[in-house]
Amino acid sequence: METLTSETLVGRRFDRNHRLYDDTTTWLAEALDGNMRTSFEFKFYGNELYGQDGGALGPIFTDSLESAKNLSANLSFELRRRKHEMDEYLEMIQMMNGFDFNTMVVVSDFPDELMNETTDVGGYNCQRKQTMLRVITKNEDGGLTTQTQSLDRSERHALESIYLQFGHQASPGELLGQRIHLMLDPDAQKNLLDGLVEVYDHSLYLRYGGEWQAGRQKSKFINTYDFVLQQQDLIKYYSERADYFGDNQPVLYGVVATIKRRYEAMGLTGKSIITPTTEFNKASKYNLNYEIALSVQQSIMSGEDFNGCGLTISMSDDTASQLGEAGYGSKTETNQTYQFNKKMHCVVCQAPPKEGELKKMCGPCGICRSCDSKLQSKI
Numbered sequence: 001m002e003t004l005t006s007e008t009l010v011g012r013r014f015d016r017n018h019r020l021y022d023d024t025t026t027w028l029a030e031a032l033d034g035n036m037r038t039s040f041e042f043k044f045y046g047n048e049l050y051g052q053d054g055g056a057l058g059p060i061f062t063d064s065l066e067s068a069k070n071l072s073a074n075l076s077f078e079l080r081r082r083k084h085e086m087d088e089y090l091e092m093i094q095m096m097n098g099f100d101f102n103t104m105v106v107v108s109d110f111p112d113e114l115m116n117e118t119t120d121v122g123g124y125n126c127q128r129k130q131t132m133l134r135v136i137t138k139n140e141d142g143g144l145t146t147q148t149q150s151l152d153r154s155e156r157h158a159l160e161s162i163y164l165q166f167g168h169q170a171s172p173g174e175l176l177g178q179r180i181h182l183m184l185d186p187d188a189q190k191n192l193l194d195g196l197v198e199v200y201d202h203s204l205y206l207r208y209g210g211e212w213q214a215g216r217q218k219s220k221f222i223n224t225y226d227f228v229l230q231q232q233d234l235i236k237y238y239s240e241r242a243d244y245f246g247d248n249q250p251v252l253y254g255v256v257a258t259i260k261r262r263y264e265a266m267g268l269t270g271k272s273i274i275t276p277t278t279e280f281n282k283a284s285k286y287n288l289n290y291e292i293a294l295s296v297q298q299s300i301m302s303g304e305d306f307n308g309c310g311l312t313i314s315m316s317d318d319t320a321s322q323l324g325e326a327g328y329g330s331k332t333e334t335n336q337t338y339q340f341n342k343k344m345h346c347v348v349c350q351a352p353p354k355e356g357e358l359k360k361m362c363g364p365c366g367i368c369r370s371c372d373s374k375l376q377s378k379i
Helices: 016-031 058-068 077-096 156-164 186-208 224-229 232-239 249-265 277-285 288-302 322-326 370-378
Strands: 037-045 048-050 103-108 131-138 144-151 180-182 305-308 311-314
Touching: 016 037, 016 224, 016 232, 016 249, 016 305, 048 077, 058 077, 077 103, 077 131, 077 144, 103 156, 103 186, 131 186, 144 186, 156 186, 224 249, 232 249, 232 288, 249 288, 249 305, 249 311
Parallel strands: none
Antiparallel strands: 037 048, 037 144, 103 131, 103 180, 131 144, 305 311
16 A cells, blocks of 8 residues: 655545545445444544545535434434534544643443434434444654554443543443544554453453454454455455445445345355355356345345445335346346246246346346256256
8 A cells, every 4th residue: 555655645636446445445345244343544644644645535514414414313413423423533543742631431322312212213223323433643753644543332331431440430321422542652552442342342241251353243254344355356346436435326226235145145244145155156157147136136025224434325126127227137148037938937926037037146036046957957
């Protein structure tokens, strides 16, 4: 990754593609059902912080605050939260200007207004109820690093234990605005986030027993951000069809549905694998459009929504007509779709496929792939 200096920042043009890449990969990682950790570097120049994309950080917080003023009533709490985040940004600038702290801990807890909700909204996953724990450090080289770790459940007693670790008692109400300022040496800065995650998990262990990893029952651990970075074909697919993150949501839905399917096919969620890995690998002989179309169908049938920072997306049957415009199935071969024939039916449920319907990985009824070969024998 390119290292930015003060000289290169002067006159440098904002890199839209870099911003789109970072925003997309971060959101996709958050949308997957697993632990997420990210780390981003910023350079300080002229009383402003600049990302690797060359863009200034301040306008992002300003625009976010302004947009919150126009949100619907059920998201009115976002204005309060974004005011806290603006204060967080201003304290980053203070820290970089030599105030008496070089490390900041931010507990971006799940909104209390949504704790009893069951429907995902505004990018918030109301099943997982994630807190985003941030450790922001001023580095010896004069730059700034922001590390973010997802914590499932947002259990108040466990989050408050993070404050107790530094001799602080959290006040009632939202934790997002209760930032912790520290002066640490570089080694302590490097290890701080791991230590705070352990504090959170230990608190859950004391109450519930068992093993925990970032608020989840411990199983096979993977950083979902690392997994997303391996899916370069899908990241490129979306980036080529969007001008900014959140643009062209039918395509984004297809991409995140496909990444989720790949993630589950590898058995990384600890859940039962819907599609066996061997069957998933067989799909690789088809083009990417077809793989996305299959994933979209599966997600629509399951009624899945996907959530990440600031954005919840869903796709219903009413929006299926947009798939063609998005490119899904536009290059499928004739043997990838069913042609209606009265002799064709599923050997289990006896239902025929619909005319022109894409073949599913497990046959038209969604029960078993062996049906497909039996159907073909009847034609």
